[in-house]
Amino acid sequence: MDRLVFLLATGLARGLVVALFALSLVIVWRAARLVNFAQAATATAAVFAAFAVTGATGSFWAGLAAALLAGAALSAAVERGLMRRVPQATPLPGMIVAIGLVMVLQSALGIAFGPRHRPMVAPFDERPLVVGGVPLLSPYDLFVLVVALAVVGLLAWLFNGTSLGLQLRASAAAPEVSRLLGVRVPRMVTLGWALSGAVAALAALLLVPTELGLNAHSAxxxxxHAFTVAVLGGLDSPTGALVGGVAVGVLVSLVTGYLGAGVAPLAVLALLTLVLLVRPGGIFATTEVRTA
Amino acid sequence: MTPALAVDGLTVGYAGAPVLDDLRLEVAPGEVVALLGANGAGKTTLLRAASGLTPPRAGRVLLDGADLTALSVEDRARRGLAQVPEGRSVVTELTVDENLHLGALWCHPGRAARRAAVARTYDLFEPLARRRTSLGHQLSGGERQMLALGRALLARPRVLLLDEPSLGLAPRVVAQLMGVLRTTARETGLTVLLAEQNVTSALSIADRGVVLSLGAVVADAPAAELAGDPTLRHAYLGF
Structure with missing residues (x-):
């Protein structure tokens, strides 16, 4: 029983990180109708920037700020420099360019920093707190939980409660009509990419201290996992990303705890197959048929 | 008097065949002009070229004498050139209220001013007030067209370009829309260029009618005269 509670709690913390990353995929999908396969590579590059800044200043928080900025800047640069020039009549060319970008970025990071895992120190203790004899979340897990929930809340407010969010949603849904109403759609698309890049970098940064360490393939x-979540929840749905992220996090935690780490990827794929059989549009999809 | 809207030598072509050929058209301030002609005459292309959605091969677009040709679609909109495109112009993923707020963004700075402007639109189009939290795709065709028109008017445009607003609507709804359009034009001095297949309703509210055929102006006359000219009606308007 204690073990179950512990696995559920760690699954929740891990799941929220997955949810954040899935949310970043949803944001870029909504802005550009593109599954950004390069999201992990740009996020990892941003975490390298955070690693360098933390190393130079000794402050985790300066590193966190650097990761957000680098993630946003890199994603905006990818959109302006690359994706804007890709034919957009079908989603395939964009995806292929994104996959090519993964190879280039990961090779460049590998050449620059080598294959070894660089340990990143968490700003809080990573040993679980024991409550009533049951080991639960660590202070770092709690930190991740709070940050993830705060970011989700902030994004919900930005998209649903501000006029900038209204323009972001309108540009994604109906670019031509939005332009006719005076919305600067190309700027909104870049902004969507930047936002998505910052959120993905944050998720990767939160994850790395709980893993082996930082290298080109850390994310x-x-x-x-996040891609699975985004497909599960429907690429259009922030709620789906959140619920699906937590579900996948808990599933991975439980399967790893009871059946071993090797079975976890299989469990995720089984879940994906099941959902695609029952609801091909995703659990929270609003549209009947997806275009890509 | 400087025309509110002028297109000068506008030439647009798909694959070498001109859809609009050296087209010249002026609309005076406060004037309602019905743009008529068969399918494929170039009505939609003219409106899209004016708003900037379709880049012309040659020619200029002027708003109150100022050359807009080099401006982007969104900058033309902010200068006061509004277009309601044919059919699906409501953002279906947004609610009625959000659609209207989107239209009010530029002309009504500040949350309170926007809310007040949107509230006035609900007074003008009462059916919309009951559906303010409905999503665009839940609306009927008439409600959508009302929303698109109300949203365009929220930006307080100088010139309004309308493409087939009566398409697929019941005659009663068409009459209501045309009535609002006529009243607004009279009260605010709004200039309207109205592309329509529904010739009778368009001419009933227009000051002047312009008939396009194969991308060129073939007739340009006061609305009453056009409606009463059997040869012209027969040749170009099909009734």
């Missing part, structure tokens, strides 16, 4: 598994 790969996170991407696979």
């Amino acid at each position: 790969d598994l996170l991407f696979v």
Whole structure:
């Protein structure tokens, strides 16, 4: 019983990180109708920037700020420099360019920093707190929980409660009509990419201290889980990303705890297959048929 | 008097065949002009070229004498050139209220001013007030067209370009829309260029009618004269 509670709690913390990353995929999908396969590579590059800043200043918080800025800047640069020039009549060219970008970025990071895992120190204790004899979340897990929930709340407010959010949603849903109403749609698309890049960088940064350490492939598994979540929840749905992220996090935690780490990826794929069989549009999808 | 809207030598072509050929058209301030002609005459292309959605091969678009040709679609909109495109112009993923707020963004700075402006639109189009939290895709065709028109008017445009607002609507709804359009034009001095297949309703509220055929102006006369000219009606308007 104690073990179950512990696994559920760690699953929740891990799941919220997955949810954040899935949310970043939803944001870019809504802005550009593109599954950004390069999200993990740009996020990892941003975490390298955070690593350098933390190393130079000794402050985790300066590193966090650097990750957000680098993630946003890199994603905006990818959109302006690359994606804007890709034909957008079908989603395939954009996806292929994104996959190419993964190879270039990961190779560049590998050449620059080598294959070894660089340990990143968490700003809070990572040993679980024991409540009533049951080991639960660590202070770092609690920190992740609070940050993730705060970011989700902030994004919900931005998209639903501000005029900038209204323009972001309108531009994504109906670019031509939005332009006719005076909305600067190209700027909104860049902004969507930047926002998505910052959120993905944050998720990767929160994840790395709980893993082996930082290298070019640190966020790969996170991407696979988050991609599954985004497809589960429907690429259009922030709620779906949140619920699906927590579900996948708990599932991975339970399967890893009871059946072993090797079975976890299989469990995620089984879940994905099941949902695609029952609801091909995703659990929270509003549209009947997805275009990509 | 400087025309509110002028297109000068506008030439637009798909794959070498001109859809509009050296087209010249002026609309005076406060004037309602019905743009008529068969399918494929170039009505939609003219409106899209004016708003900037379709880049012309040659020619200029002027708003109150100022050349807009080099401006983007969104900058033309902010200068006061509004277009309600044919059919699906409501953002279906947003609610009625959000659609209206989107239209009010530029002309009504500040949350309170926007809310007041949107409230006035609900007074003008009462059916919309009951549906303010409905999503665009839940609306009927008439409600959508009302929303699109109300949203365009919220930006307090100088010139309004309307493409087939009566398409697929019941005659009663068409009459209501045309009535609002006529009243607004009279009260605010709004200039309207109205592309329509529904010739009778368009001419009933227009000051002047312009008939396009194969991308060129073939007739340009006061609305009453056009409605009463059997040869012209027969040749170009099909009734």
